Amino acid sequence: MKTNSKNILLTGGTGYIGSHTAVELLNAGYHVTIFDNLSNSKIEVLSRIEIITGAMPEFEQIDLRDEAELSKGFDKYSFDAVIHFAGLKSVGESVTNPLDTYENNLLSTIYLLKVMRKKAVLNLIFSGSATVYAIPETLPIKENNVLGADCPYGRSKLMIEEILTDLSVSDPEWKIQILRYFNPVGAHPTGLIGEDPSGIPSNLFPYLSRVAQGVYKELKIFGSDYKTSDGTCIRDYIHVVDLAKGHLSTLSRLDHSSGMEIFNLGTGHGYSVLEVVKAYEKASGIKIPYIFTERRKGDIPISYADPTKAEHLLGWKAEKTIDDMCKDAWNWQTKNPNGYIKKKKE
Ligand SMILES: NC(=O)c1ccc[n+]([C@@H]2O[C@H](COP(=O)([O-])OP(=O)(O)OC[C@H]3O[C@@H](n4cnc5c(N)ncnc54)[C@H](O)[C@@H]3O)[C@@H](O)[C@H]2O)c1
Structure with missing residues (x-):
């Protein structure tokens, strides 16, 4: 295994994107420490990360609001940099309960x-989101496109x-x-870590997976008359492993940059819901x-990134x-029909 003396703190690191990033960092020889309150993730993730990488991240169950x-954590x-994933991410819940999203994020x-x-510790990578962009007047969406989130979740990201x-x-x-992520999907190719939403999934991929599994009888596609x-x-769907690798490239960039920079992380290609279904x-x-x-409400017809800034300055491409x-x-x-929860022995 490669070694790298740097210790990186991942807040929210037992979550979907954080766990995949932990794997890429450990594989690259970084030390990884995770602070997470486990409000939307399971402790089992840690042993899965260890099986994949042969290394167990340090872990503290900490709520960042404390x-x-x-x-104390x-x-x-001693941290060299922080990647801040922790936060509430449900657009729907942010609409019905905006205070929780604003308070937490x-x-x-x-x-x-x-x-x-x-x-x-003054080196930070922040999990931003493409939801901060206003309805695009031009495509693909560049980092300097007009901003204007239309839900409390997106506005919390914009405020941050x-x-x-x-x-x-x-x-x-x-x-x-x-880093403004577009639509992270997929899972680690080992099938050991992946997205494990609690309750009814609000995103296309986990919902599709459950329809394929027979948990739900059909997929509801919202709107068939967009232009x-x-x-x-x-x-713009991006494989979560590609996204995780984007963090590795951004860590290298931190060493040579100053001030603040913003990057889109997407593929630059858009797929329609029906193309994804196929x-x-x-x-x-x-x-x-x-x-x-x-x-x-609030869905825009087409959104895909211009990822060329990341390609040129981070040397990263999905x-x-x-x-x-x-x-x-x-x-x-x-491999995980019930997510991280193991079935009880018969
Ligand atoms: N998944 C997406 O589609 C997507 C898209 C764009 C941006 N993002 C952003 O990326 C980040 C990671 O997303 P994810 O999909 O991995 O989400 P996730 O819910 O799987 O992971 C977030 C983690 O943060 C933890 N957490 C939440 N509040 C906390 C708190 N107060 N203190 C400590 N831990 C806390 C949760 O327990 C969870 O493990 C989030 O900030 C999200 O807004 C996600």
């Missing part, structure tokens, strides 16, 4: 930044970006990289029943195809 506990370790970020400043901008202006010692080739919405049928060998329903995304999502689903 500044004193967070500060920082006292135990904003307070945890503010306390994290205060503690980082106190402990002189503004906080980070102010922080970076106030103190040039900070090095901050904001796209087949009438369904088009999104690809998933091919990967699983299962016919996916679907029905068309009303458009969902490599996996839509077929890889579907194959790995299905592999994870069949």
